[in-house]
Amino acid sequence: MDKEAVAAALGSIRTHAGLSAVADKVLEGIRISPEEGLMLYREAPLAFVGMLANHVRERLHGDRTYFNRNFHIEPTNVCVFACNFCSYSRLYAHREEGWELDIENMLGIVRSYDGKPVTEVHIVGGVHPKMDIRFFADLLRRIKAHRPDLHIKGFTAVELDYMFRKAKMTRAEGLAFLKEAGLDSLPGGGAEIFDPEVRTRICADKVDADGWLDIHATAHGLGMHSNATMLYGHVETYAHRIDHMERLRQLQDRTPSSPSSSATRTTTCGTWPKPPCWRTTAPMPSPASTSTTSPT
C-alpha cells in the first residue's frame, strides 16, 4: 500500500489530532518519541497502529517474509536463578526434578535432524552451575564438525553473563571464545523488562539491563546477530514497555551496522502474551517428551 493509500485508510478511523500528527511522522519516515509511542499504546485503535506498523514493515522489507526452520536444544532446566515468573527451571538443590543433558545426548538431538532441511539450532536453557564455558565450547565445536551448515544461535545474555564471570573472562573475551568455537548469534531471552524496579520484582538475581545490553552490544561489535525479547503481561505498565523498546532502539543506534546486512541489528519480539507462569514445584518432564516454553 502506498503512503497516500495508507493515509486515506487512516483518515477513515476516528482518532484525534495528536494521533494524526504521530501518523504523519511515521508516514514521512520520521522517528517518533517515547511519549508518542506511549500515546499510540494508550489511545490508538488497534487497526490504526497495525496500519502504521505494516507501512513501516513494507517500507523496510517490501513484501518479503522470512521463515527460519530451526530446532531447540535445551541442555538443562537446572538454574542458579529464581525468576518469579519461571515455572520451567529447578534449583540445583532439586535437580532430580529437572534434566541435565550431556554432550552425547545433545549431539543425538542434532543427529536426529540429519537429512532434514533445518537451517538453525537454538540452544538455550537454565543456568547450570556445573556447565561452564568450556563444556559449551566443546558442544559448539562438535555440532559444527557434524553439521557445518547449521547456524548456531545460543545462550541468552543471562547464561553468558554467568558463564563469563565464572570463567573470569571479560564479555569480549568470552564471546570471542564462543564465536571461535562456532557460536553464530545470540537469542533474545533474559531481556524481560529492562526497568530496574520491575526487574527487582520479577528477576532480581540475574544480569541487569545494562549488563544484558552490553553483552548484546559486544556481540554486535564482533559481527554477530542478536535478538531481543520483551516479557510482557505481568506487573509492567505500557510506559515500561516503551522504555524497554527505547533502550533497544538506543542499542541499535550505537551499534555499528553493516550496509549489506542487518547483522548488527537487534529486533524485538513480544513473548508470553498471557499471565506469567509463576513458579511451581511439580517435577518437570524432560524436553524430549514435552514441548516447553524456552526460558529467558
Ligand code: SF4
Ligand atoms: S527465567 Fe531463565 S534465568 Fe530465570 S529462573 Fe528461569 S531458566 Fe533461570
